[in-house]
Amino acid sequence: IDHNNNHYPIIYTGISTVSIRKRDYQQHFIGKNAGRSTLRKSLGSLMGFPKIPRDKNNPANGKTKFNENDEETLSQWMRENLLLFYSVENRKKEQIENLEQEFINDYNPPLNISGNKNPINREYRALLKTLRNKTNFNG
Template sequence: MKGKDTFTMSEISELRSLINERINSDRSRQKGIRAKMRRIGFYGSDDFGITDLQPSDFEMLISSGRLKVIGKTNKPPTALEPVTKDTIKQTVTGKANGSFKLFDPSKHSSNDIPDNPGNYIVCLKEGKKLPNIGVDYTMKTYQGLNVIYTGIAGKSLRKRDYRQHFTGNNAGSSTLRKSIGSLFGFPKIPRDKDPNNVKTKFKELDEIRLSEWMQSNLILFYKSNLNPETLENELIDELNPPLNLSKNRNIINKEFRSKLSDLRSKK
């Protein structure tokens, strides 16, 4: 082994940041970032046989025990382990490393996401921003990235998280798509031909533009969970995502949420 397989929590945190920086950098910068990772003692290709290391690969090394973290139990979690309130707090504060798995819609396959119920957190990629609507808002971070939304999948994370949010062509079926498209000011049209259905979506070209923007600008963290509702409430309270309108009573970002609600209602 050229490097090492045991790291401190601070080293793991620094490696996570470097990995995220590397995948968003051009080739001229990636070599320097790899050198920084090696100075910490991490050799992805030589020691673990991984080329073009992705955040999900790094988290898998941790959860499988191939990478050991000082102060952390490396027992892999059960796929559908019920989540307790204590686990929720650790997840939010980052103490339970690997609890949520990272998915980059611009790089990873949807087959990486389990076909199980669970929770998800949506973040902006480093340096990315939401469309400006003239109202200030604040964001908390998860694994160093700004959180904009959290939600649940009652049946399938794969179908709800990726297919409806990131590749769907109907904002009427995705609260997240509806909110982001409304921030862009896309005009709305009826979702279907039923005159009694007041739900709306965006024009086909705008739906395509929305999917492309989301895949280029957003990162998804997901967690299989048999009881996602309890964790959802905890995450909304703890993270106060600006795009979560339902169940969010935090006075911070109240003006932004009110403006977003108006934009969502606008035809």
């Protein structure tokens, strides 16, 4: 996307039917949410952060997060290196989901695994999916 005479690659697109501030900024850019943010989980996995169980009472359920220090490192990196662009659309949920799919088809964001059928970075997305699913503990 072009902004202020600079070109920025789109690495991820997401949708929300609730507040952009709550969904995108608080969920993605403020720490301790890798278990709920696919963007954070992807970036942290690419950075090599080990995942730990999110639920201490049920560690085998497959839900993971990063440790507190890694979450803060990730948050800091995101604040220093990413820009958040958003659009407020007055549309029904199905229309918003279709719009997201159009963005994925048009921009081929490499961190969007689901719904991304573009052959250009298929191998990269497969590697990212493997990294995201890899756990570093015995559950």
